[in-house]
Amino acid sequence: MDLLNQSVPLSWFLLLSAALFALGIVGFLLKRNIITVFLSIELMLNAVNLSFVTFAHQWHAVKGQIFVFFVMMVAAAEAAVGLAIIIAIFRARGTLAIDRIDLMKR
Amino acid sequence: MNTPLHLWLIPLLPLAGFALNSILGRGLPRWLVTTIGLLAPLGALIVVLNAARGLIGYGAGLPALPYVETCPNPWIALGSLRIDFTLALDQLTLVMLLVVTGVGFLIHVYSVGYMKDDPGYARYFSYLNLFLFFMTTLVLAGNLLLMFVGWEGVGLASYLLIGFWFTKKSAADAGKKAFIVNRIGDFGFLIGIFLLLSNFGTLSFANLSALVAANPAWTGGVFTIICLCLFIGATGKSAQLPLYIWLPDAMEGPTPVSALIHAATMVTAGVYMIARTHFLFDRAPIALLIVAIVGAATALFAATMGLLQNDIKRVLAYSTISQLGYMFLACGVAAYSAAIFHLMTHAFFKALLFLAAGSVIHAMGGEQDMRKMGGLRKKLPVTFWTMTIAVFAIAGFPPFAGFFSKDAILYYAFQQGMNGKILYGVGLLTALLTSFYMFRLWYMTFFGETRSHDAHPHESPWSMLGPLSILAVLSICGGWIGYGEGLGRFGEYLAPATGKLPEIAATPHLELILSIVAVLIALEGLLIADKYYRRKPERPAKVAAAMPGVYSLVSNKYYVDELYGAVLVKPLLFLSRYLLGWVVDLGIAGGVAWLLAGLANFGGAILQRWQSGNIRSYAAWLAAGAAVVLLFAMTISAGGWAQSLQIILKAMGR
Amino acid sequence: MHVILFAVFAVFCLAGAINLLVQTHPINSALSLIVVMTSLAVLYLLLGAEFLAAAQVIVYSGAVMVLFTFVIMLLNAGREERTLGSRVARVIGLPAVVAILAVVATVILHTQGLGGAAMSQGFTTTEELSTVLFHELLLPFEVTSVLILIAILGAVALARVEGSSADDAERTGQ
Numbered sequence A: 001m002d003l004l005n006q007s008v009p010l011s012w013f014l015l016l017s018a019a020l021f022a023l024g025i026v027g028f029l030l031k032r033n034i035i036t037v038f039l040s041i042e043l044m045l046n047a048v049n050l051s052f053v054t055f056a057h058q059w060h061a062v063k064g065q066i067f068v069f070f071v072m073m074v075a076a077a078e079a080a081v082g083l084a085i086i087i088a089i090f091r092a093r094g095t096l097a098i099d100r101i102d103l104m105k106r
Numbered sequence B: 001m002n003t004p005l006h007l008w009l010i011p012l013l014p015l016a017g018f019a020l021n022s023i024l025g026r027g028l029p030r031w032l033v034t035t036i037g038l039l040a041p042l043g044a045l046i047v048v049l050n051a052a053r054g055l056i057g058y059g060a061g062l063p064a065l066p067y068v069e070t071c072p073n074p075w076i077a078l079g080s081l082r083i084d085f086t087l088a089l090d091q092l093t094l095v096m097l098l099v100v101t102g103v104g105f106l107i108h109v110y111s112v113g114y115m116k117d118d119p120g121y122a123r124y125f126s127y128l129n130l131f132l133f134f135m136t137t138l139v140l141a142g143n144l145l146l147m148f149v150g151w152e153g154v155g156l157a158s159y160l161l162i163g164f165w166f167t168k169k170s171a172a173d174a175g176k177k178a179f180i181v182n183r184i185g186d187f188g189f190l191i192g193i194f195l196l197l198s199n200f201g202t203l204s205f206a207n208l209s210a211l212v213a214a215n216p217a218w219t220g221g222v223f224t225i226i227c228l229c230l231f232i233g234a235t236g237k238s239a240q241l242p243l244y245i246w247l248p249d250a251m252e253g254p255t256p257v258s259a260l261i262h263a264a265t266m267v268t269a270g271v272y273m274i275a276r277t278h279f280l281f282d283r284a285p286i287a288l289l290i291v292a293i294v295g296a297a298t299a300l301f302a303a304t305m306g307l308l309q310n311d312i313k314r315v316l317a318y319s320t321i322s323q324l325g326y327m328f329l330a331c332g333v334a335a336y337s338a339a340i341f342h343l344m345t346h347a348f349f350k351a352l353l354f355l356a357a358g359s360v361i362h363a364m365g366g367e368q369d370m371r372k373m374g375g376l377r378k379k380l381p382v383t384f385w386t387m388t389i390a391v392f393a394i395a396g397f398p399p400f401a402g403f404f405s406k407d408a409i410l411y412y413a414f415q416q417g418m419n420g421k422i423l424y425g426v427g428l429l430t431a432l433l434t435s436f437y438m439f440r441l442w443y444m445t446f447f448g449e450t451r452s453h454d455a456h457p458h459e460s461p462w463s464m465l466g467p468l469s470i471l472a473v474l475s476i477c478g479g480w481i482g483y484g485e486g487l488g489r490f491g492e493y494l495a496p497a498t499g500k501l502p503e504i505a506a507t508p509h510l511e512l513i514l515s516i517v518a519v520l521i522a523l524e525g526l527l528i529a530d531k532y533y534r535r536k537p538e539r540p541a542k543v544a545a546a547m548p549g550v551y552s553l554v555s556n557k558y559y560v561d562e563l564y565g566a567v568l569v570k571p572l573l574f575l576s577r578y579l580l581g582w583v584v585d586l587g588i589a590g591g592v593a594w595l596l597a598g599l600a601n602f603g604g605a606i607l608q609r610w611q612s613g614n615i616r617s618y619a620a621w622l623a624a625g626a627a628v629v630l631l632f633a634m635t636i637s638a639g640g641w642a643q644s645l646q647i648i649l650k651a652m653g654r
Numbered sequence C: 001m002h003v004i005l006f007a008v009f010a011v012f013c014l015a016g017a018i019n020l021l022v023q024t025h026p027i028n029s030a031l032s033l034i035v036v037m038t039s040l041a042v043l044y045l046l047l048g049a050e051f052l053a054a055a056q057v058i059v060y061s062g063a064v065m066v067l068f069t070f071v072i073m074l075l076n077a078g079r080e081e082r083t084l085g086s087r088v089a090r091v092i093g094l095p096a097v098v099a100i101l102a103v104v105a106t107v108i109l110h111t112q113g114l115g116g117a118a119m120s121q122g123f124t125t126t127e128e129l130s131t132v133l134f135h136e137l138l139l140p141f142e143v144t145s146v147l148i149l150i151a152i153l154g155a156v157a158l159a160r161v162e163g164s165s166a167d168d169a170e171r172t173g174q
Helices: A010-030 A034-059 A062-093 B009-027 B030-051 B091-114 B121-140 B144-162 B169-200 B205-214 B222-237 B246-252 B255-264 B266-276 B285-306 B312-332 B336-363 B381-395 B401-414 B417-446 B462-477 B485-498 B510-535 B539-546 B548-555 B557-610 B615-639 B641-653 C002-022 C026-046 C050-075 C087-110 C126-135 C138-159 C165-173
Strands: A007-009 B067-070 B076-078 B081-083 B086-089 C116-118
Touching: A007 A010, A007 C002, A010 A034, A010 B615, A010 C002, A010 C026, A010 C087, A010 C116, A034 A062, A034 C002, A034 C026, A034 C050, A062 C050, A062 C126, A062 C138, B009 B030, B009 B121, B030 B091, B030 B121, B086 B091, B086 B121, B091 B121, B091 B255, B091 B266, B091 B336, B091 B462, B091 B485, B121 B144, B121 B255, B121 B266, B144 B169, B144 B222, B144 B246, B144 B255, B144 B266, B169 B205, B169 B222, B169 B246, B222 B266, B222 B285, B246 B255, B246 B312, B255 B266, B255 B312, B255 B336, B266 B312, B266 B336, B285 B312, B285 B417, B285 B557, B312 B336, B312 B401, B312 B417, B336 B381, B336 B401, B336 B462, B336 B485, B381 B401, B381 B417, B381 B462, B381 B510, B401 B417, B401 B462, B401 B510, B417 B510, B510 B539, B539 B548, B548 B557, B615 C087, C002 C026, C026 C050, C050 C126, C126 C138
Parallel strands: none
Antiparallel strands: A007 C116, B067 B086, B076 B081
16 A cells, blocks of 8 residues: 555646646736736735645745745735725726726827 | 336226226216226326336336236246236337327217217227227237237227117128128238247247347248238238228217227227237238238229218228228338338327217218218318318328328338339329318318208317317327438337338438429329319219219229129028028938937837736736746856856747 | 545646636636635645645635625626737737746756655644744734734725715714
């Protein structure tokens, strides 16, 4: 029963993290709804968290995990404030499409 | 014990007068302006008289001439070039100063009465004082550069005073013309200065004269060129051919200005300059010949033009040009003292002529056309008698001043070999013409019936008549000082400064014979004028009708102004308007500015599109930036900056 | 078995992420993200971070995503319309993404010395975590709580309705 000793190469985790990150960027480039863009940003944060945990595992450093902890805290705070801003914008502009929310004259 | 002469007061007092009257003049009461305006030249005159007291025997304690005052700080001290503020007094300078400050002061007094009603009174006196400052600087200068400062300055003062009534277009134009033509001459002067400096390394008269005296073998060549360049400057300032055109137009200025600047002092600066640098001219016989020829030609040319002018001041202007020609003729035959002698007597009677003409004009309420005058003899007695004295003086009748000086010039011209005889002939003919047109003026103005019925001529106030009287006395006895062999005591006095007069072959009674010829010629001129303008006043019109072509040519001053306009002025205007105006100004300068602005605009337009407000494009650029940074980081970690650039370039190339 | 677990949940992650991109209605995207986060929690477990896995589920998918869902429902966001996309975003952004992915992948693949993750390598206990957190990193911890406080205040201030009846009631109540 070598089950417990089978290991997954860490590079796979890192590749997964990179892929999730890239998908997150694609999301905030291509999506039109503000909230969806925000979701893509959250996705990017999660991808980064995964790579942090991976490296924490490699070096046996607890601080890596604590950093993830802090990232989560900040992401939560950011989500709260960001969503509040989105609500305010929605009230002012009546739309959630980012293409329509610009005051700069072209 | 030698008392210092304080030469520096002579220029500086008028300068102070100028400063005070120009800055404060408008606010001061008229009597104060007059006082300042008169005290300044009076102060200068007193200093000069003090320096000249040796001439009348009170010379105890006077320092010997030449007397030099130098400012301890040099003006220019660069390597081997050193130029100081030096004021030098020698016999020549003293004579000139007496003329300048003496006649100048009289004209200042005259102006008080003449300009009484003019709103620009304070400005007038400030300009007049400014002129005196520059003129005395010119005369006192101990080196050519300081003289040039004075030279330019009198040109400036002349411009300001000619265009005094600048609201009148003709006056403003005349001022500009005078200044510009002067400038052309000054260019020649400057070239002369540069050549002198490069060849001899000094501009001080004392040094140059010593240098030249120490090398008797130097003649011709570079001297000729230098002297010709200096002479070009003199033609500009002293209104000789071809740069005389400004002087007739300069009559637009007030009459005292014409008397002071364009008769007695400024226009004689050219003669003074040549006398001052005579040691250079003595080494350049070709240049001297050219000077003499130009002088004689100008004298004749101007005299012919004066024959047909109707404006009283224009006649006097052409007469001035003609008499200046005489002075240059004298310089050209190396009789410098004779030129200065004529300069002095001419200052007396020409200033008197102008001032008297001013008195006539003042009496006629501003009328200057002689055809509208006549019969003023009884109405303006003092003016009439003083002007008569001046007219006889300029015509060359003894014992008046002009006889002695003109005679001396003709005598020395005659002595100069074959060329001299021709020059003498020209001079004699000019004397005839001079006598004729001056008496023509005399008759037309004072005799016959009054041709104008609107004017109410009245005699001028004593502030104007006083200087007239003093000048009349000078015109009578001013020439006596030059009576005798070699210009008598005058020539003797000036000899250390201007060199000895040319040696004369002792032909017995030659001088007497020539004098008698001259007097006969002058008499002939008087008689002709008498016939045409007093006894048979209708004759001139008939003569004019008989020779219409010649008449119109001469009365239009040979169309010289028009010629200059077409040949010089029009092409210059064309060039500046099209070449400089369109090509350089609009094209190049404007084009460069347009290009730069266009570039800025263009760059801005490109960058502006980046700030679109479109969040998604911002996001895209963010991603692109992040990609670039990552690429860099990867390649740098793979090995150095340069290598990373190489890797990127290779990847791009593939 | 490790590998199978990893494979399954990695696929879930990727599928959730792609679904997030593909869906047009934001609520669907939010729910896909919840799937991604939960799968990530399992992956954390695989890497021996038990506390983090729990925190991920509780905080992230349990609180943050719920907040998102609330807002989506509050604003009644509808389906996304098909509109002109930003050309710049496609032309510059997509190649940039590809570049980033390529660079990172290259670096990862070329790195030596990465080990593997196995269950037998032990967990990081909560005790270990908290020791470091409350001893060495106490200050950042406290500061984070201040940060969250500020975030709360900011969110309240931003989302407040100006001049609403709630305000009037407040004012007249004073």
